[in-house]
Amino acid sequence: MLVLGIESSCDETGVALYCSERGLIGNALHTQMAMHAEYGGVVPELASRDHIRRLVPLTQACLKEAGASYTDIDAIAYTQGPGLGGALLTGASYANALAFALDKPVLPLHHLEGHLLSPLLADDKPEFPFVALLVSGGHTQFMAVRGVGDYHLLGETVDDAAGEAFDKTAKLLGLPYPGGAKLSELAELGQADAFHFPRPMLHSGDLQMSFSGLKTAVLTAVEKTRGRLGLDDTQALPDPIRNDICRAFQDAVCEVLVSKSKQALLQTGYRTLVVAGGVGANRQLRRQLQQISIRTAPNAPAEPVKTYFPPLPLCTDNGAMMAFAGAMRLQHQVQHGQKAAGFNVKPRWPLRELLQAA
Ligand code: KG4
Ligand code: ZN
Numbered sequence: 001m002l003v004l005g006i007e008s009s010c011d012e013t014g015v016a017l018y019c020s021e022r023g024l025i026g027n028a029l030h031t032q033m034a035m036h037a038e039y040g041g042v043v044p045e046l047a048s049r050d051h052i053r054r055l056v057p058l059t060q061a062c063l064k065e066a067g068a069s070y071t072d073i074d075a076i077a078y079t080q081g082p083g084l085g086g087a088l089l090t091g092a093s094y095a096n097a098l099a100f101a102l103d104k105p106v107l108p109l110h111h112l113e114g115h116l117l118s119p120l121l122a123d124d125k126p127e128f129p130f131v132a133l134l135v136s137g138g139h140t141q142f143m144a145v146r147g148v149g150d151y152h153l154l155g156e157t158v159d160d161a162a163g164e165a166f167d168k169t170a171k172l173l174g175l176p177y178p179g180g181a182k183l184s185e186l187a188e189l190g191q192a193d194a195f196h197f198p199r200p201m202l203h204s205g206d207l208q209m210s211f212s213g214l215k216t217a218v219l220t221a222v223e224k225t226r227g228r229l230g231l232d233d234t235q236a237l238p239d240p241i242r243n244d245i246c247r248a249f250q251d252a253v254c255e256v257l258v259s260k261s262k263q264a265l266l267q268t269g270y271r272t273l274v275v276a277g278g279v280g281a282n283r284q285l286r287r288q289l290q291q292i293s294i295r296t297a298p299n300a301p302a303e304p305v306k307t308y309f310p311p312l313p314l315c316t317d318n319g320a321m322m323a324f325a326g327a328m329r330l331q332h333q334v335q336h337g338q339k340a341a342g343f344n345v346k347p348r349w350p351l352r353e354l355l356q357a358a
Contacts (some may be wrong), residue, residue, distance in 0.1 A: 001330065002068065004076045004098075005323025006055070008091030009083025009111050010137075011042045013054040014319030017066045017073075018327045024121060026066035027320045028058040033178055040177050048086035055094045062319075073104055075337045077326025080108035081346030082138070088345035096340040105337020107326045112139060112351050114321035115276040116151065118310035121324055126272050126308040131264045133257065135285075136277030137163035137180070140257075141351070142207045142264040145274070149334035151355050154264050155207020162253055163279045165211035169218050169249055173242060183246050184282050190240075190247025195221055197252040199259075207264055209256055218249055250284055258288050265294050265305055273307045281315040 001021075007014035011033065017026035032050050036042045063069060078095035081088055092108070099106040116132050119125065129146040131154070140163075141156035160168070163180055170179020175186070197217045200210040225241060236242075261273055275289060286309060293302040314320055329335040 001074045001327060002072050003107075003323045003327040003330070004059070004062075004073045005114075005319045005321070005326055006076065006078040006091045006095045007111070007114070007317055007319045007322045008051040008055070008087050009079045009081070010087060010317060011036055011047050012317040013051050013058055014317060014322070015055065015058040015062045016319035016323040017062055017068060018320065018323035019066075020327055020331060024320050024324070026062035026064075026068070027318070028062040028065070029318055030054045030058060037177050040171070042084070044084045044086055047084060048090050051087055051090040055090065058319075059098075070098075070102055073102060075099075075105045075107060075326060075330060077107040077109050077322050077329075079111045079114065079322055080344075081111065081349035083111060083345075083347060085345060085347040088347060092343050092345050096343045099340035104340075106340050106343075107329060107335055107337055108343065109322055109325050109329070110349060110351065110354050111317075111322075112136075113151075113354065114325045115310075116143065116145065116274075117148070117325050117328055118276050118314050118321040119274045119308045120328075121314055121320060122308065122311050124308070126274050126306070129268075129270055130272035130274045130308075131261070131268055131270050132274045132276060133261055133264070133280075133289075134277050135162045135257065135275065135279035137161060137167060139277065139351070140209055140211070140279075142260065143355075144268050144270070148328045148332040151351075153352060153355050154267065155209070155260070157209045157211055158201075159210050159212035160215075162209075162211055162257065163277070165214050165253065166279065168215045172215060172219055172222070173245065174236065180278065181281065184250060184284070186243045187246035187250035188283065190243035190245070192247060192251060194241075194244035195248035197221070197248050199252055199256050202256055202259055207260055207267070209260060211253065211256075214249060214252060218245060221245060221248075250282070254282075254285050254288055257285060258292060261289060262292055262294050266296065271303060271305050273305055275307065275309050276315070278316045280309055281312060
């Protein structure tokens with residue numbers, strides 16, 4: 001079975017082909033980062049227009065890479081939401097038009113399910129059940145995953161997502177868009193403990209998180225430091241100090257995510273952790289999550305945890321995860337392909353609508 005996956009929810013156009021026998025055989029991606037950089041953030045109208053320009057050539061490149069033709073495609077999976085309305089519409093209309101022309105079924109999918117299942121695309125893949133930590137620009141949540149389509153929400157951020165906190169903090173530090181990845185690069189150069197930021201909701205006793213206060217703490221530290229150094233408005237913070245601030249910010253986010261991951265594993269009894277979403281590309285978080293072990297009681301022996309990540313290029317948005325999620329849904333008979341007809345998109349589509357009752 002060959003599934004074409006289409007992703008166009010934000011600023012990446014992704015098209016991929018997943019074959020149930022041979023795995024991922026075609027994967028084409030265009031990132032609009034350079035185009036939006038000029039504006040300091042994603043401009044929705046420009047994003048939609050660019051998706052329209054890219055979808056057909058990317059599909060052709062993907063088919064060429066796979067050595068396949070349009071008629072080999074068995075089903076077309078696409079991101080129905082959440083995301084930017086106009087951007088989603090480009091992928092949805094293309095997927096439906098192509099499916100109509102080929103007389104093949106379509107599968108409208110939830111973007112986060114793509115992220116959630118993407119670690120299964122790695123050579124070393126997790127087995128069900130597992131705890132999933134979904135950390136992207138729009139979401140930060142823990143889920144108990146018992147199988148394809150069998151997801152239970154354990155806890156989530158009450159305000160900003162971790163990626164959003166990275167991006168907003170990067171912006172206030174004057175880093176160029178897209179800031180999150182840049183901030184994490186600079187954090188690698190910074191010294192630990194030069195600054196200290198709060199660990200929001202670390203001891204809340206549940207799996208809720210909060211990241212919106214962190215950027216305010218960073219802003220206060222920046223202003224205090226500028227005052228201490230006697231810098232005027234035209235002078236930037238010295239690079240080593242800025243890097244130390246990045247490091248302290250990253251340490252705070254990582255400590256919360258690591259501590260809550262342990263708690264989620266204890267709560268579920270699972271010993272497998274799967275991390276997905278853009279922030280899963282963060283090197284420090286990857287290092288720390290790869291080393292965790294947990295104790296069920298203070299004197300109990302430390303139990304190892306196996307942590308899985310998607311391959312690095314598949315952490316951020318891509319078509320491969322949507323093709324794969326579509327193939328999994330068909331294979332496990334969680335969803336049947338539908339005839340291409342009228343379609344809609346769901347810019348706001350809470351994942352809870354896809355979740356099972358606990
Ligand atoms: O999953 P994704 O591509 O898009 C969403 O569905 O949101 O995630 C994008 C987010 C952005 O907030 C970006 O700043 C963050 O992932 N991100 C990172 C890193 N690379 C991307 N955050 C921290 N460290 C990174 N290395
Ligand atoms: Zn995403």
